[in-house]
Amino acid sequence: MENEAYGPRCPRSAFRYDVLFCWLTSTMRRAKGRVVQTTDLCSPPDADLIAEMLPDHVLMVRDVLRRERCSLLQAGVAMLVYSICQTALPIIMLMVIRCVETDDTGELQWLSEWTTVDSMVYWILAYAVFQAGAAVANHWQLHAAFHVGQRVRAQLIMLVFQKALRVDPQRRRAEMCERLQRKVLQAVAQEFPHDPQEALSTSRWLSLQIVLAGAVLVSTISASALCGILVLIAVVPISKNVGLGSGIFSSRISEPYLERVFQKRQEELYWAMRESLVYGVSMLVTVLAPTFAFATTLVAFALLGEGSFSATRLFGTLALLNALRFPIMDLGSMLASIVALHTGWQRIQHFLDLAEAGIPVARLEDDVELKMERCTFSCNVDGEECFQLSLDATLTLKRGDLCLVLGKVGSGKSTLLQGILGENRCSSGLLSVSHGIAYCAQQPWIRNETLMENILFGEELDSEWYDQVLAACGLGPDLKQLPYGDQTEIGERGVTISGGQKQRVALARAVYQRKCSMVILDDVFSALDAHTSSHIIKALFHGQKGLLRDRAVLLASHQTACALQAQRVLLLGQKDASVPHSSLLFDGDWLDLCKEPHLLSLLGHVPSSDDTVTKEDKQSQEEEENEDAEEAQHRSAAALVTAQTPMPKSMMRSEEHTDRISWRSVKAYCRCCGGFPWVASFFASSVLERIALIFLDWWLARWAEEDSADERSMYFAVYFATVLLVIVFVSFGRLAFAVATVNAGRRLFKQLALSVLRAPMWWWDTTPLGRVLNRFSFDTENTDTTLVTKLFPALQSMSWCWPYLYHCIPCCTSLPFTLNCLRFVPRPLASSWSNPFLHSFFLLHLLR
Incomplete structure (x- = not known):
């Protein structure tokens, strides 16, 4: 079976091919009169x-x-x-x-x-x-x-x-x-x-x-x-x-x-x-x-x-x-x-x-994606421990669960997420992670490619799913503003788009990867305004139509906008201000956390009647928000149709005269x-x-x-x-x-x-x-x-x-x-x- 990225297989090594270099002849014949491409080479x-x-x-x-x-x-x-x-x-x-x-x-x-x-x-x-x-x-x-x-x-x-x-x-x-x-x-x-x-x-x-x-x-x-x-x-x-x-x-x-x-x-x-x-x-x-x-x-x-x-x-x-x-x-x-x-x-x-990163991939139950038992994560600088996060609880995250990690700046939210990814060392406890994690960092990472290629990230294009992801991440109106729609090259590190747009493109990439059964989001709503954040939360987490409804989601944030949709809320912070370490202060439901004013004060949040909403109110609210999400999806899909015509690239390509030396260069x-x-x-x-x-x-x-x-x-x-x-x-x-x-x-x-x-x-x-x-x-x-x-x-x-x-x-x-x-x-x-x-x-x- 031939590799699709390359041409036909090379023949078996023989004296004739070794001496006469017939492999070069076949390559030149396939690329006659043009620049050699990867598909012209023999498959490895x-x-x-x-x-x-x-x-x-x-x-x-x-x-x-x-x-x-x-x-x-x-x-x-x-x-x-x-x-x-x-x-x-x-x-x-x-x-x-x-x-x-x-x-x-x-x-x-x-x-x-x-x-x-x-x-x-x-x-x-x-x-x-x-x-x-x-x-x-x-x-x-x-x-x-x-x-x-x-x-x-x-x-x-x-x-x-x-x-x-x-x-x-x-x-x-x-x-x-x-x-x-x-x-x-x-x-x-x-x-x-x-x-x-x-x-x-x-x-x-x-x-x-x-x-x-x-x-x-x-x-x-x-x-x-x-x-x-x-x-x-x-x-x-x-x-x-x-x-x-x-x-x-x-x-x-x-x-x-x-x-x-x-x-x-x-x-x-x-x-x-x-x-x-x-x-x-x-x-x-x-x-x-x-x-x-x-x-x-x-x-x-x-x-x-x-x-x-x-x-x-x-x-x-x-x-x-x-x-x-x-x-x-x-x-x-x-x-x-x-x-x-x-x-x-x-x-x-x-x-x-x-030494390799300790990414503990274990065989878990069919629907369990993450399991932590009294874990301690540490962050070292120059070989010395500068920060430690202790979790004196057992966390089990299944598909369809949304776990919200709250805490003020510096409380250890990113340390926890990096520890699950293996970027920070787990010094004690038991950590088990299944394979297939989609990660969206606090600082969005953008490739020097088109907007579509940044979202697909090497995956095959599924037009229906792609349209849903664009609509859920609120990128439909942005495609109208871009000169060539989703075919626009958004530049090195996304310099041609705003910070909020970069964050939503990175989020769309994580959402699009359906092969990943677990999604880790690190404060992805910090660069977005309240209206856009509300729209994305509705489209991703609300009800049976949320795009992440069949995946385990671990969301770290210092905002409480999606707390009502979370099945579990973790609150991180310092028990003793004199000790530069953080620990788990609360583990439970959001409604239970609202009953703890002294804990909410750590977030700068004041309890209100909205925090004690009943299940019936929450269900009616979800139905109303789903209707709004559907309308936004139709608008985004319509914008996408008009913007998907292939257009010239906006990034400068390498010089076309690199295959020869001009007299100007020689002089x-x-x-x-x-x-x-x-x-x-x-x-x-x-x-x-x-x-x-x-x-x-x-x-x-x-x-x-x-x-x-x-x-x-x-x-x-x-x-x-x-x-x-x-x-x-x-x-x-x-x-x-x-x-x-x-x-x-x-x-x-x-x-x-x-x-x-x-x-x-x-x-x-x-x-x-x-x-x-x-x-x-x-x-x-x-x-x-x-x-x-x-x-x-x-x-x-x-x-x-x-x-x-x-x-x-x-x-x-x-x-x-x-x-x-x-x-x-x-x-x-x-x-x-x-x-x-x-x-x-x-x-x-x-x-x-």
Whole structure:
């Protein structure tokens, strides 16, 4: 059975799908010519659904690895094939050079029988085959490992969200902001990109590749090769530090004042500058390490006097050192990834092991929804108890009952309701709650959706029931005032509607959830006028036509407007003014409470003849009020019919040009980096760097042809002088780029902050807060760090590819068609969760 939210199921994993990526082809075919939607993706496996997840996170990871053992085996085999191919390529290159070398120096005799002129064609074909095999094996192992890693990551994210809903409220207040938002989710999202076992197996195959290539290198140029290998090994700590330094800082807006914002930003830029410089130094060492290693090997070989500099030796050594460079660098990055995986797992495990809220769901009688026996609820701040509520009675709430909790401000009404929901700890007594609770808080929670979507809250639309709920909550006249009726987006936190309207929308959401057999209302009439409150009370609680007549309702209030409809009244307050604790002062019927003037005085209520109304009067009053409710319902339904025409959205959508980069954006960023002088100097240094490196290869070829003891010092001098020029050009390009990008981040953030602070109020009313936070946090961090690591290689490639432009003609003609399809994929799917995620994460515990 397919998931309705997604497209058809993915086919079972097969070699053809792993290697040829046919799953991507089917997705692109379904979304041809438009932005990829969720329905275009294949439906996830049943094991990835929350209902099928294991509660233990360790067992869950093991279960995923067990079910994906075939993919893990494929990844391991592919990595082994890739390592063998990468090791064989420089050896084959050595054979080809030996085949074309005309001067027989009598050295490297072990290559002679394999390097005849006739065998050169076969070596060239073997080189092409191994090169293609390495490319296929690399993509194969990346796809298999990424598939398993994403399965683990997706289930860990769902576990974190589930834990956020169930974590103990006291620990949530202490842990949520720092550990959950930043550390835990960053650990899941960034430190689990691949499977941990694949990282370990990759490190083993890289070690094997290093050993094999090193052995061939030593046999080619003797013991002097060890000097070059030691130079390459020095790159490992720098690569590891860059991997560990990616999480040094985090962008945040924590102060409302502009000066303090810029001060915080300056602190962030300090760490951003350090990370950029470390990255620049890393790139510097990455480029210069093979050159230094080769130069060191040449010097050691010349000092040892172990032979002549033949073409086989020079270019074979250069090819083998290049083959050693990437495994050694990858090994350093892999070690950093393993450390990051361990650290991230420890953070996730610490959070998942936090104590959960004590929500006692018990098996009760068929019609009993709540049972409390002498319960004591406590509220803690910073680990110390600041308030306590004691109930020395037994409360049983059945379906159809209305229990009214009265008390003045600060008497513990919200503490009682939060305790039933599990938000406050029940330190003593017995508390049993059935499943399915609809909760409406004192401060209404409104989503950035239409009015209808706020009420439905993911449930299917039942038009008849929906009309009744609108009428009961008095929203019919309000729909006439809204520009597009119930299709009007009511904005972030309901900024486009009044406080009373927000309260009624939140109340309508709780009433609409008919699957919830118990409704908890926390002072929902405080923001409403007397007439509206009276209408809602009649429609919800009066007689057999009240919408909540078949559900258990627990209503906390300091008003007595619906006291006559309540089957049970609880009065909370302090018995002793000197003790900051509250307790149960009265438990019984409203008519009995009216006989206790000293208790009513706590509410500021004076008994009157209306408080002692007889049952006959109450019945006649209910019949009259039901007629008024029916009339209000018909009026609201009529208003709804005229207002349900789909209309444009009133909230601003995300920018439509996010799938491409405009020239305006490019020019603005270059201007912030330093303008045309910086761009020209950067490209000039890159071009000169490439020319110097090409000259080094040409000089080595000439050296190999005319090597003699008399001219060797001249060749060394020219070679090392060119190396110094390479160092200058490489250093300027990398370090200047790092500094310029940090300065660009500083200027862009300042412009962003000033633009937001000077924005008109209507912009705040029509822009979701999550989108603003996303710009100041996630996008700013990407500008400071990710853009540096992605933009530099792109610009470097542009400056290096000019000698090979004639090779790019086939690619330039075919690649745009592929990119035109692929550019629709990542950004819409990423932005669909990043903007609202930052805003609504801390409200997850309200969604139970």
